[in-house]
Amino acid sequence: MTPELGLIEGRFGRVWSETERLYVVRTLAAAGYAFYHYGPKADRPLRREWRTGHEPARIAVLMRLSAECRAAGMRFGMAITPVGSTHPFDATARADLARRVADLDAIGIDDLAVLFDDLRGDMPELAARQAEVVNFCAGLTRATRIYTCPTYYSDDPVLDLVFGDRPRDYLGELGRLLDPAVQVYWTGEEVCSREIGPAHLARVAGDLGRPVCLWDNYPVNDGARMSRFLHLRAFTGRPAAIGAHVSGHAINPAIQAHLGCIPALTLPMAYRAGDDYAYGAAFGEAARHLLGDEFAVMLQQDLPALQDVGYERLGARTERLRARYAGIDHPAAREIVTWLDGADLMTDDEVQTQ
Structure with a gap:
């Protein structure tokens, strides 16, 4: 079973040119990918400066991207990381979020992602505040699908080391408080998972009360360590059996737009071939x-x-x-x-x- 495949452009590093992104959209759409979520960390009006909004010239570029995705048969989504909106989630935060969600709607989005990845986790009532923000945005947007990414988006203990110890029952509380229709991004047992298996996904789905949408950190190669390598090999460690345990499977792309499409094309091959998949041949x-x-x-x-x-x-x-x-x-x-x-x-x- 092949789940809905997509791309979550959620990496750090150089932002692609319009030409590079258009190539990726057309290449992945032709391979069967169904959605494209735009949210590069370096696009400051979606992250560090999320309250300010994009300049008119950038809005025009994003509107063209939306049109290109839809023309290629892909859903188009945008991801916003509302830094500082949860503590406090006050009248100012609500007004800023309402304005920015309207801005994204005007660009033309099918999906809205509200992300909390790579932010501090040592905050009181973290899950409750994050769910409140996501549900608030979901009630405003014209997008028909809503996604979020938790601060603790993997079992990987490195997240606790960097962002503080995760609250007790964080995933369970987040799942209980989020609107049931909200999809939750998850990277697997590790931030960059070498293998993702059905048993792990079933356990996380039980915690959240819903199957996750995979945020697959391959072939991404951002950061000081990974950018020293080109991630080119075909996908491995993603057996076709996981398709029955996820709501979707999105890849986080490499810095290199054209080279990254090589491994991207092998993911649908892995699902189609099942036990007959051979990554070298792919x-x-x-x-x-x-x-x-x-x-x-x-x-x-x-x-x-x-x-x-x-x-x-x-x-x-x-x-x-x-x-x-x-x-x-x-x-x-x-x-x-x-x-x-x-x-x-x-x-x-x-x-x-x-």
Whole structure:
């Protein structure tokens, strides 16, 4: 069973150009993806400066994105992270949220996501306040589907280390207080889960009182550590059996728009093939489809260097790889060269300020 597939553009780092995003929309729509949620962390009017709203020129870009998604047969959604709205959730916060939800509705959204990921969790009545904000927004928007992402969006103890110990029964309370129609994003047993299985998803669904929508942190490669690697291999560790346990499956994309579409195309293959899925063959099929035979073979040969060795440890291989891909007139090859030149590498400071 293949669940509804989507993309949640919820990463840190460089924001794609309009051309890059259009390529991703058309490529994923053709592969069967059904929704696109826009919410990059670096888009400040959706996060750090959520109360201010977008400039007119940016609104026009987002309206075009909405139209492109819908024309391609995908639902279009936008994600807002209302930093500071829960404590206090007072008249000012309500007025600001009402205004911003109306702004997003005017852009043209089918889905609204209200996110609390990567925010402080050591706050009183956290689940109750977050549910109140989400339900408030749900009662205002013209969007027909509502999503949220909890502060503790995984079992991963790193979230407790960074954002404070999670409140007791946080998921259970959040699930009881959220409107039953609200979908909840979840990344799995880890922030970047190596494997996602039916038993884990069934347990979380029991806690929340609803199946989760997966926020799959692959092939995302943001942050100071992951941006040193290109995530290119096909999906693994997502057995087709999990389709019966989720409301949807969205991927968080890589910084590199064209290269990231290679693994993205393998997720629907994994669901369709079930037990017959072979991730090496799936990579080859997706890469040939997007890059052509010769380029695909080259990239498969260089997978260990680009995905496993990483930028700092390439050493003398950097110049060899640069010369190899600089001669290819293709956007994906230019993304490899850009990465080899260090242009897409991130720092911890960038993450902390986005």
